[in-house]
Amino acid sequence: MQESLPQKFLPVAEQMDLLQKGAAEIIRVSDLRERLEESRKTGRPLRVKAGFDPTAPDLHLGHTVLMRKLRHFQQLGHTVIFLIGDSTALIGDPTGRNVTRKPLTRAEIDKNAETYKQQVFRILDEKLTEVRYNSEWLDKLGYAGLIGLSAKVTLSQMLDRKEFLTRFRAEQDISLHELLYPLAQGYDSVVLNSDVELGGTDQKFNLLMGRELQRDYGQKPQVVLMTPILEGLDGVQKMSKSLGNAIGINEPASEMYGKLMSISDELMWKYWVLLTDLRQSEIDAMKADVAAGKLHPMETKKKLARTITAGFHGEAAAESADENWARMFQQKETAEDLEEVAIPYSDVAGPEPGQIRLPKLLVAMGLAASGAEANRKIAEKAVRVDGEVVEGLLISVAALPARIVVRLGKRAKVAVVR
């Protein structure tokens, strides 16, 4: 995600323009403007914090919305603090769930944190990022410290939080340690003396807790900037790996491109805003052109897919993903550069030498979940081998290291049978 070089201390209006793009809510906009003015005057960069639970080791585009916003701050010359919530992960963020979360083990946390960093620095500039772990101060807090911290917040404040209130009213379990989560997150802001904290809109309560505590500790309360939650491929539910509607940032270029092409026309605009660096005004213009019939929605979506893919895989890879996609879907041919899967002949051998059982091949290639499903798909004429629809269950190969292009629906791979 390299774009224009960092430009330190631009005029505040220009900084605001970039920072406000795609932001769901800023508390408060005037405070942010004020801090930027001050920073520009004194030459002191703002300290911008965002915390991450090292619980989900595979990042997807939904996570990158926030990362990209952090990157904007970096581009403007501010200091980004990438806070790994290794201690808070022991609690488990109660946000969005009506059940107590199960805590992770220390080893899992450490492992996840590493994977996390590795992926995050595909977007953030590692050299400009301060990485911290909140165990650094939370582990030292001690019993007395914890009491002191807890004394700052009342139960009714805690019950402002929707999830807690709902569970409380329903007389469901709320473990006491869960109440500590927002407290710990807020305390992080105090220790780091943050000027700004970023988070998703679902984090509002936790983010505001930082403001509360900073006031209590005699600091100027941080500005809170919330990013929207990005819908996944279905256009309805939030992007999430467990909902199966996510685009992972480590996915191959053609995979990423293809998935992006499958989002709805409507959703595309949100992706443009949140996942690309086009200015809001440019996006609005494009949207108007599409509405007026001057620009084709498909072309616009291709451009989107290409832009985002290029951000993770480079121009060349994005271009070939684009070409492959056109072959696969527009010309219904089989793409080049398909993923190859090596399969031992013994796994797919048919009754006669040189024959291959197609259902077994489909399973071995990961195109079908089970032999029974593969059978069904073949019966539905959904399977093509080397471009031809097959109806039989056996295929023959001439010689043994054989390359077979197999396609099931929109997915195709090359089997290398040896």
Added chain:
RNA sequence: GCACAGGUGGCCGAGCGGUUAAUGGCAGCAGACUGUAAAUCUGCCGCUCCUUGCGAGCUACGGAGGUUCGAAUCCUCCCCUGUGCACCA
């Protein structure tokens, strides 16, 4: 702790002794259409095997037993969830 109501395939939800791999909806997959999609229509939607047949076998209705020729459906015990009461002096 007591009482009542429930626990069915990824989810919701019928079935309440036998054409049942189990109605229906959602999600998913494939085909047609299209601009990739969306919408719409059609088909599929537990697993394994092959001689792919309106084939055979296996597994499945919270768990374990039992009754029966035969159970998701009846009985017993257990586990779990919800609701009400009690407890909280």
